[in-house]
Amino acid sequence: MCPNSRPQLPACNMPNILIVDDEAGIRESLAGILADEGYTTSAVESGEACLDLLEKQSFDVILLDIWLPGADGLDTLARIRELENAPEVIMISGHGTIETAVRATKLGAYDFLEKPLSIEKTLILIKNAIESTQLLRENAELKKQLQTKSVIVGDSIPMKALRQQIALMAPTNGRVLIYGESGTGKELVAHAIHAQSLRKDQTFVEVNCAAIPEDLIESELFGHCKGSFPGAASDKEGKFQKANGGTLFLDEVGDMSLKTQSKVLRTLEEQRFTPVGSDETITVDVRVIASTNKDLEEEISRGNFREDLFYRLNVIPFFVPSLRERNEDIPLFTRHFLKELAATYGRRPREISDDAIDVLMRYSWPGNVRELRNVIERIVIMNPTTTKFDAKHLPPLVYRDGSRRAPRGEFSTLHQARDAYERDYILKKLDENHGNISRAAEVLGLERSHLYRKMKTLGIAVKE
Ligand SMILES: Nc1ncnc2c1ncn2[C@@H]1O[C@H](COP(=O)(O)OP(=O)(O)OP(=O)(O)O)[C@@H](O)[C@H]1O
Numbered sequence: 001m002c003p004n005s006r007p008q009l010p011a012c013n014m015p016n017i018l019i020v021d022d023e024a025g026i027r028e029s030l031a032g033i034l035a036d037e038g039y040t041t042s043a044v045e046s047g048e049a050c051l052d053l054l055e056k057q058s059f060d061v062i063l064l065d066i067w068l069p070g071a072d073g074l075d076t077l078a079r080i081r082e083l084e085n086a087p088e089v090i091m092i093s094g095h096g097t098i099e100t101a102v103r104a105t106k107l108g109a110y111d112f113l114e115k116p117l118s119i120e121k122t123l124i125l126i127k128n129a130i131e132s133t134q135l136l137r138e139n140a141e142l143k144k145q146l147q148t149k150s151v152i153v154g155d156s157i158p159m160k161a162l163r164q165q166i167a168l169m170a171p172t173n174g175r176v177l178i179y180g181e182s183g184t185g186k187e188l189v190a191h192a193i194h195a196q197s198l199r200k201d202q203t204f205v206e207v208n209c210a211a212i213p214e215d216l217i218e219s220e221l222f223g224h225c226k227g228s229f230p231g232a233a234s235d236k237e238g239k240f241q242k243a244n245g246g247t248l249f250l251d252e253v254g255d256m257s258l259k260t261q262s263k264v265l266r267t268l269e270e271q272r273f274t275p276v277g278s279d280e281t282i283t284v285d286v287r288v289i290a291s292t293n294k295d296l297e298e299e300i301s302r303g304n305f306r307e308d309l310f311y312r313l314n315v316i317p318f319f320v321p322s323l324r325e326r327n328e329d330i331p332l333f334t335r336h337f338l339k340e341l342a343a344t345y346g347r348r349p350r351e352i353s354d355d356a357i358d359v360l361m362r363y364s365w366p367g368n369v370r371e372l373r374n375v376i377e378r379i380v381i382m383n384p385t386t387t388k389f390d391a392k393h394l395p396p397l398v399y400r401d402g403s404r405r406a407p408r409g410e411f412s413t414l415h416q417a418r419d420a421y422e423r424d425y426i427l428k429k430l431d432e433n434h435g436n437i438s439r440a441a442e443v444l445g446l447e448r449s450h451l452y453r454k455m456k457t458l459g460i461a462v463k464e
C-alpha cells in the first residue's frame with residue numbers, strides 16, 4: 001500500500017499512540033498507563049511490525065525503542081520520517097549514549113526517554129509531542145490549501161501559455177509585473193509564481209496599494225517606530241520585513257504615490273530600507289511581484305509613475321488575458337466554480353444546461369473571471385432546490401446581453417485566425433521588449449498609439 005494513501009483518523013478521536021518495544025513488560029505497562037490517561041494505544045514488538053502498521057493506520061506519536069531485533073530503532077526512525085504526515089517519534093533507550101542521541105536527533109526524533117521510564121516525564125513528553133504532530137499536520141494542510149488556491153484553471157491557448165510562462169519564470173527569482181484587467185486572475189498568478197518558486201516555503205505577503213490611504217502606505221510597507229507620527233502608538237513591522245525570504249505582492253502598483261515609489265525603488269536597488277521615524281536600516285531579501293490594470297507607460301508620460309521604478313519592476317512582464325479572449329474556457333470555469341461552490345456550501349454539485357453555457361459564452365464579462373464566479377455563486381444560492389441550471393436561472397443582465405450577441409463560434413474564419421496570429425505576435429514582441437509598448441511598436445513598425453489601439457481590440461491588457 002502506498003504510504004501517501006494511509007488513512008487519517010477523524011480529528012474527534014482521542015490521540016493514539018504506537019508503542020514499539022521488544023520487551024512485553026514495557027509494552028504492557030506503557031499501554032496501561034497511557035490508557036488510564038485516556039489515550040488509545042497499539043503496541044508492536046519490532047521495527048518491521050511498526051512500519052507495517054503505519055501503512056494501515058495513522059498515529060499521533062510513536063514511542064520507539066532503540067534496541068530492537070531486526071531493523072533497529074534508528075533505521076525504523078529513518079523510514080518513519082520518510083512517510084508523508086509522519087507523527088513525532090520519541091525514542092526509548094536503556095543504554096543511552098550521547099552518540100545515539102545525536103544520531104536520533106539528526107534523523108528527526110522529537111525527544112528521548114531513558115529506561116527506567118519516569119511516568120511523569122513520559123506523560124509530559126507525549127502531550128507535547130502530540131501537540132507538535134498536530135501543528136505539523138495543520139501546517140501541511142494549510143500549505144496544501146494554499147497550493148490548491150493557486151491552481152490556474154483553463155485549457156485555452158493563452159492560459160496554457162501563461163502556465164508555461166509561470167513554470168519557466170517562477171524559479172528564477174526575477175521580478176514580475178502582471179498586467180491584466182480587473183478580475184482576470186492577477187493575484188492568482190502571483191500566488192502560483194510564489195508556489196512554484198524556490199521561496200515556496202517562505203511567506204507570501206500582499207499589499208493592495210489602491211486600498212491603503214496615501215499617508216499610511218509608507219508605514220504599511222516599511223513599518224514605523226512608536227510615536228513617529230500621530231496615531232503610531234507602537235512599533236510596527238512593515239510588509240517588506242514580513243516578506244523577508246519570501247515574496248511581496250504589490251497589487252495595483254500604479255496607484256502608489258510618487259514619494260512611496262521612490263522609497264520602493266531605493267529598497268529594490270539596495271535590498272534595504274529604513275522604517276518611518278527610525279535611523280536603523282533593515283536589510284531584506286524579498287522577491288517583488290507587482291500587478292497593474294493601468295497602462296504604466298501612459299502613467300509615466302503623465303508624470304504619475306517613475307520610469308526607473310517601472311524598469312525595475314518590469315523585468316518579466318506577464319499578460320493575463322481577459323475572459324472575452326479565452327471564452328472557450330467558460331464551460332470549464334463554470335463547472336469548476338459549480339463544484340467548488342457546492343463544496344463551500346456543503347451541497348451536492350449541480351449541473352448546467354448547454355443553453356445556459358451558450359449564453360455565458362456570449363456574454364462580454366467586463367468583470368472577467370471574478371464576475372463569472374459571482375454569477376455562479378449567485379445562482380447556486382438563489383436556486384437551492386434546482387439540480388440543473390438553465391439559461392433562465394442566469395441573472396437578467398447576463399441573460400439579455402448573452403442572448404443578443406451573435407455566437408462567436410470556433411476560430412474558423414480568416415479574420416479570427418488573423419486576430420489570433422496578430423495577438424500572439426504582439427504578445428511575443430511585448431515580451432521581448434519587457435512589456436515596453438513604445439519599443440514593441442518600434443520593432444513592429446507601428447505608431448505607439450496604433451499598437452495601443454490594436455492591443456485593446458485584441459484584448460491584450462491595457463488600461464480601459
Ligand atoms: N484561471 C483561473 N482559475 C481559477 N480561478 C480563477 C482563475 N482566474 C481567476 N480566478 C478566480 O477569479 C477571482 C478573481 O481573481 P483575482 O483576484 O486573482 O483577479 P485580479 O486580476 O487580481 O483582480 P483585481 O484586478 O480585481 O484585483 C478569484 O476568485 C480567483 O480565484
Ligand SMILES: [Mg+2]
Binds near residue numbers: 186251
Ligand atoms: Mg487583485
